[in-house]
Amino acid sequence: MDVHYSSSPTSAAVPLLLPSSTHTDTRRNGLWRDVWAETKMIWYIAAPAVLTSAFQYSLAFLTQTLVGHIGTLELAAFGTQNLVIGGIGFGIMLGMGSALETLCGQAFGAGKFEMLGIYMQRSWVILLSSVLLILPVYIFSSSLLKLVGQSVDIADLAGKLSIWMIPQLFAYALNFPIQKFLQAQSKVLAMMWISFGVLVIHMFLSWLCIIKLDMGLLGASLTLNFSWWLMVLSQLAYILSGRFKESWTGFSWLAFADLSGFLRLSFASAVMLCLEYWLYMVLIITVGLLKNPQIEVDAASICVRVSNELGAGNPRAAKFSVCVMVAISLIIQSTLAIIIWVTRNDYPAIFTDDKLVMAEVSRISLYLCVSLFLSSIQPILSGVAVGAGWQALIAYVNVACYYLVGLSAAIVLGFIFNLGLEVSVTGISFCTIRKAGLEIEDLGSVRD
Numbered sequence: 001m002d003v004h005y006s007s008s009p010t011s012a013a014v015p016l017l018l019p020s021s022t023h024t025d026t027r028r029n030g031l032w033r034d035v036w037a038e039t040k041m042i043w044y045i046a047a048p049a050v051l052t053s054a055f056q057y058s059l060a061f062l063t064q065t066l067v068g069h070i071g072t073l074e075l076a077a078f079g080t081q082n083l084v085i086g087g088i089g090f091g092i093m094l095g096m097g098s099a100l101e102t103l104c105g106q107a108f109g110a111g112k113f114e115m116l117g118i119y120m121q122r123s124w125v126i127l128l129s130s131v132l133l134i135l136p137v138y139i140f141s142s143s144l145l146k147l148v149g150q151s152v153d154i155a156d157l158a159g160k161l162s163i164w165m166i167p168q169l170f171a172y173a174l175n176f177p178i179q180k181f182l183q184a185q186s187k188v189l190a191m192m193w194i195s196f197g198v199l200v201i202h203m204f205l206s207w208l209c210i211i212k213l214d215m216g217l218l219g220a221s222l223t224l225n226f227s228w229w230l231m232v233l234s235q236l237a238y239i240l241s242g243r244f245k246e247s248w249t250g251f252s253w254l255a256f257a258d259l260s261g262f263l264r265l266s267f268a269s270a271v272m273l274c275l276e277y278w279l280y281m282v283l284i285i286t287v288g289l290l291k292n293p294q295i296e297v298d299a300a301s302i303c304v305r306v307s308n309e310l311g312a313g314n315p316r317a318a319k320f321s322v323c324v325m326v327a328i329s330l331i332i333q334s335t336l337a338i339i340i341w342v343t344r345n346d347y348p349a350i351f352t353d354d355k356l357v358m359a360e361v362s363r364i365s366l367y368l369c370v371s372l373f374l375s376s377i378q379p380i381l382s383g384v385a386v387g388a389g390w391q392a393l394i395a396y397v398n399v400a401c402y403y404l405v406g407l408s409a410a411i412v413l414g415f416i417f418n419l420g421l422e423v424s425v426t427g428i429s430f431c432t433i434r435k436a437g438l439e440i441e442d443l444g445s446v447r448d
Helices: 020-067 072-097 099-109 114-139 141-147 152-164 166-184 188-212 216-243 259-287 293-310 320-342 355-363 365-374 378-388 391-416 420-444
Strands: none
Touching: 020 072, 020 188, 020 216, 072 099, 072 114, 072 141, 072 152, 072 166, 072 216, 072 259, 072 355, 099 114, 099 166, 099 259, 114 141, 114 152, 114 166, 114 259, 141 152, 152 166, 152 216, 166 188, 166 216, 188 216, 320 365, 355 365
16 A cells, blocks of 8 residues: 655644655655556557557568568669658548547546447548548659659659548548547557457568569558558457447437547647648658658658557556556667667668668768657657647647758758758757746646
């Protein structure tokens, strides 16, 4: 049992004078017990969610790894499509779907279980409608990439791949609301096993289509589309299996009610996340304007993909949990940064056989390590903001820190002063520190 100290008259049974060492040891032991208990609780809840996120990020991670061994142009085209064109769809779908984190979490806490299914269907309606608005970006992606100065070869191949990846966009629209529905009810273990099973199947199919059958980018698109739809259908089958009798009562016309209010929250969530996620999209576009665009885009896309993969799961936390989770995140990210630095001359070979690309990735690995370390705190604070429903506030913070400060500094240093890709990446990384500082101030302004 934890020891509490009080100066109130009711604590007269406790000796007023204790040896200082005993007092300090007891308080220290109580703190460490609290920290250990909180750590176990966080990992009990967070570990399946972290693994689920990591498994899903690994789908594109694995595909990019295999595509890199086809050729430099193919790797650059895949990286551009996945992080730029695909990033637009992914960011909007995930961002708008994140509105359910607030709504489903609050409904579940209030005991309004039937509303969880309604909210999920309402989110499907909004996200599927949004897909229709995003489709022109996929269809005309080649022209759009050329318009912003991307290499013609990369733009043409990335544009062709974007059209092949349209089915994945519809899968996103269904997947993210389903996941928020399950997360609100702490059904993350089932999500983890489904994601793991899909990843295993994806590994085999990717090897078969991309390497064995030599289908190249067509094989990559087929396996990614299949894997994401398998993920969606498996999770949907789990929901329809009868395990959610209170929260899933079937399809309802209520899904079309109050769409305007739901859309406002979804839009705020999308803006908050997209402004953060699209920063890397802008980075890929800008490095494509440097000399040797295939090499620069390959190197940047590898580093962004590694960074995303290593930071894939960041659980939501509050108050004391925030402090514990920040400490855990710092330890994990620092360890990963050290591993990346030690293996900087070796890990690029996982993604490509091109010596120039490997050398470029190795050269900027130090800046990737800095990025990993600096980004260890900020995602947790953003998670707290989402749970509290502060999406609009964090959207303003993202604009100020990422675009007005970070991106502007990166472009000036990278192009005007010709300091290259590494300085551009570092400029963006350091702005996460300012963003974390502003979020800490926002959280600190909240009182119990």
